[in-house]
Amino acid sequence: MHWMIHLRFLSGPDIDELEIGPDDAIAAVESVVAAHGRGETVFEPRTHLVPDNGGVGHFNLLRAHVKGLGVAGVKVVGDFVPNYRHGLPSELAMVTLLDPYTGVPMSIMDATWITEMRTGAMTAVGAKYLARPDSRVLGHVGARGTAFANITLLDRLFPLEEIRVTSRRAESREAFGVRLREVTDTPVRVVETADEVFDGADILVEASRLTEPQPLLRTSLVRPGAFVVPYGTVSAVELDLLDVMDKVVVDDWRESRSGRFGALRAHVDTGRLSEETLYAQLGEIVSGQKPGRESSTERILFWHRGLSILDVALAHLILKRAEAADAGTMLRYR
Known part of the structure; x- marks a missing residue:
């Protein structure tokens, strides 16, 4: 038996067009922080990947499951302070959202905005x-x-x-x-x-x-x-x-x-x-x-x-808005 699985790819411009407001972001973060306080989240502390690159930067790896949202996620974000010399943000990130009951990938998205907004x-x-x-x-x-x-x-x-x-x-x-x-x-x-x-x-x-x-x-x-x-x-x-x-x-x-x-x-x-x-x-x-x-x-x-749960909460918010607007690109996974 062969299954056909698609996932939604959301670029930075795709996310910008959704015009998610700061009040929505604050509400999503406050809600998931409360869920954390009630023990309704699962996550592991971040790990670091430090390449042999002369000390110019490293990667942070974050992963979490938020029970109430029915989604799990993994974020990889680079932290490269000298990136301004190349005209790049110091932090570039990507999130993968997955179904916590089947392991099926649901979305891959640019998480640079997520990283900035969830911190604020x-x-x-x-x-x-x-x-x-x-x-x-x-x-x-x-x-x-x-x-x-x-x-x-x-x-x-x-x-x-x-x-x-x-x-x-x-x-x-x-x-x-x-x-x-x-x-x-x-x-x-x-x-x-x-x-x-x-x-x-x-x-x-x-x-x-x-x-x-x-x-x-x-x-x-x-x-x-x-x-x-x-x-x-x-x-x-x-x-x-x-x-x-x-x-x-x-x-x-x-x-x-x-x-x-x-x-x-x-x-x-x-x-x-x-x-x-x-x-x-x-x-x-x-x-x-x-x-x-x-x-x-x-x-x-x-x-x-x-916390990785913040990334997952904002990524879930983005995905739901994108599904409603049919935004992004559907990619064949298998």
């Missing part, structure tokens, strides 16, 4: 539960693709009066400032140093692209009531940062412990961050099992490394 949406969902509702000043280090999603989604949720940004390259940060001003009425201030970005900010996001550890986010700049999100691949925070935090929240503790990269890798390796010192996983808060912010003076840190 996770920052936004974390802020929804952990930042002060009256946060006025956002300080953001980093101007890569995920930075745009971080800032624009936070700008939707909070009554911001100022957005401060910087990055290592002057031309990059200036261009980023121009791009932000095109989409927001909130004043955007481009500055030269991380200290200028973070000093007195209510929401502090560190999304740098370091190749070696460097303390860009200094502990002394974190004021009472601040919400801090460090998620660069290489640490850009001081080791005593956690000493001033009232609560430390992660996306998933297993994910936090895995791999050789991550903003708080040194804190985990030295025992400064452990299962005992951790306050919660975000899913526990979103699903109502633990409170989030409980006072206006709490300093709260949220470390998210990028």
Whole structure:
């Protein structure tokens, strides 16, 4: 007996034409984070493939099953910081969605937008539960693709009066400032140093692209009531940062412990961050099992490394929209 199986290929332009809005992305991420808190997801921590390429970049491999969506998925995403020299994004990704009951592949899609949007949406969902509702000043280090999603989604949720940004390259940060001003009425201030970005900010996001550890986010700049999100691949925070935090929240503790990269890798390796010192996983808060912010003076840190369940949730959203619009290209699998 011969079976004929087709799958839907969705390119970047195919996905762009679906015009999936930021509110849809935030809702999908918040829903799957709550499902994670209820134990309704299955995933393994990411693994890394580091080619013998002179240290210019590596691949992250992520895989997950979300029971409520009836789909499993695998994402491969490259992390190549020097790609700007070639006119390419630093992160290019691809997702394969599969039927968890038969193993049949359902779709292959460009996941570059997914990677950017799910990161910004996770920052936004974390802020929804952990930042002060009256946060006025956002300080953001980093101007890569995920930075745009971080800032624009936070700008939707909070009554911001100022957005401060910087990055290592002057031309990059200036261009980023121009791009932000095109989409927001909130004043955007481009500055030269991380200290200028973070000093007195209510929401502090560190999304740098370091190749070696460097303390860009200094502990002394974190004021009472601040919400801090460090998620660069290489640490850009001081080791005593956690000493001033009232609560430390992660996306998933297993994910936090895995791999050789991550903003708080040194804190985990030295025992400064452990299962005992951790306050919660975000899913526990979103699903109502633990409170989030409980006072206006709490300093709260949220470390998210990028859960595969977020990729699967957004890929599923895209696939359903594409099926309804008959978008993409149907490919013969066998």
